[in-house]
Amino acid sequence: MTDGHIGGSEFDRDTAVRPREPGVFDADISAGWSISAAINGGYLKAMLGRALGRTLPHPDPFTVTAHYLTATRPGPAVIRTSVARTGNTLSTGSASLFQTGEDGREVERIRLLGTYGDLDALPADVRTAVKPPQMPPYEHCVGVDQAPADPRPAGQVEMLHRLASRLDPATVGWALGKPSGRGEIRGWFAFADGRDADPLALLLIGDAMPPTAFDLGLSGWVPTVELTTHVRARPAPGPLRVAIGTRNLAGGFLEEDVEIWDSADRMVAQSRQLARALLA
Template sequence: MPAASAAAGPGERERESEFESEFDRDTALTLKEPGVYHAEVSGGWSIVSAVNGGYLTAMLGRALAGTLPHPHPFTVTAHFLTATRPGPAVIRTSVARTGTTLSTGSASLHQTDEHGRETERIRLLGTYGDLTRLSDSVRTSAKPPVLPPPEQCVPVADAPDGALPGDLTMLDRLAARLDPDTVGWALGRPSGRGEVRGWFALADGRELDPLALLLVGDALPPTAFDLGLAGGWVPTIEYTTHVRALPAPGPVRVAISTRNLAGGFLEEDAEIWDSADRLVAQSRQLARAPRG
């Protein structure tokens, strides 16, 4: 059965014999019938025992791009209902509204649980448009983070043993380097500011596009580590991304911060800047703090 492609029209989705990157391969979908896709959730994008929420958001975002008449996510919000596991899944999409410049729809991911019952894992609502048609006019007070050159930053995969909890297979797929000023937590010296900054790219060289930007805001170590909380899973409750522009080629700079941890929950605000110093995406998520 053909695979869905975010770039192809509803009747033009054909599975390529090879994908250019692991990200494309692992977010590939097979169209079963209009609005229904088969997915194979990869365990290669896992943190501890959980499949990464940004990867899953990108997978559902691809399904929605294959359903709506507009190609690019402008705003996408995912609610994580139950823990997604590696393996088969079904994604169902629906169209809420289509217009000349924007269209809105929803996508939900379902898996069969250990009792043979279909369980909804994620529900996503998104509005799509065409980023190539946006005006070049920009008025902003936001400024890109000041980072050392990538070669002076710390590869996430080089964290000392024990600094990052559990199995982190996702790190093999990322070329992420952190600002040395935000890695004290890896040495047992968290700053308490709740900040993580760094460079981000995909390890296999695939350039970032609007779909991949849905991954980026949830791909770096959580700010909870810099707050001095015990290492462990920081499960996302809700994750929203605003894509503001098509990113220029090359790695992006990511700045993530948390200003409020209360009642065992925290927010993470991320800004993503491209090589042309443009703010290409913003995200916010609500997550549960690690339980000590």
């Protein structure tokens, strides 16, 4: 269930929403999920996904798309949701996050559209041509907070303290000043407090690893314009393998395609985002 872990971990506390009236929720944006001065887009998407999950009759996100309109800041926010359609197996709705701007007027920060269903009701049949990414075991990979010469100092990436993720040594040349130019990042995702991933956390994970722009030789902030996640299955317990790739950087924008695999060798989610590639 989308709301099953409330209060049990830092992620759940920081994505909590409080109903004010039907379709309206109060929330507090935590600075603990920031990257320099920016709040992580995956964290914000998970918060809106939680609010939408409390509005729709189905429990699990199947496909969720977020458009990032203006920069979200730490502090209070209001999330407004609406139902577009409900059916027997799927329901669709939207959620928008608002904050008060400097002029005292309400500003929309994010707009999200999502379709929810019940992952436990899906058939077990799997026919796929893709395979899990090959990488060393979790304990033989490099902690994201240990990589030397990170283009963005760890002290400015508060989000790193929430995670226990590790990177495949074959894809951390950028941290040594030797990016491969292939636009590939692989690694293991895990929460620092031991929380196992659920469908709501998958909305975060697609935007929770170092950007492939680093492996392309860029070192600046990579703000997300749009992020779509397809949730395919409920993850088995344990760290998740994440493979990220960029095939095209053009006109100052790049895409990131992400595959997320669980400990049972199932691809539990896919995501794609369009981001701006900014030089430092």
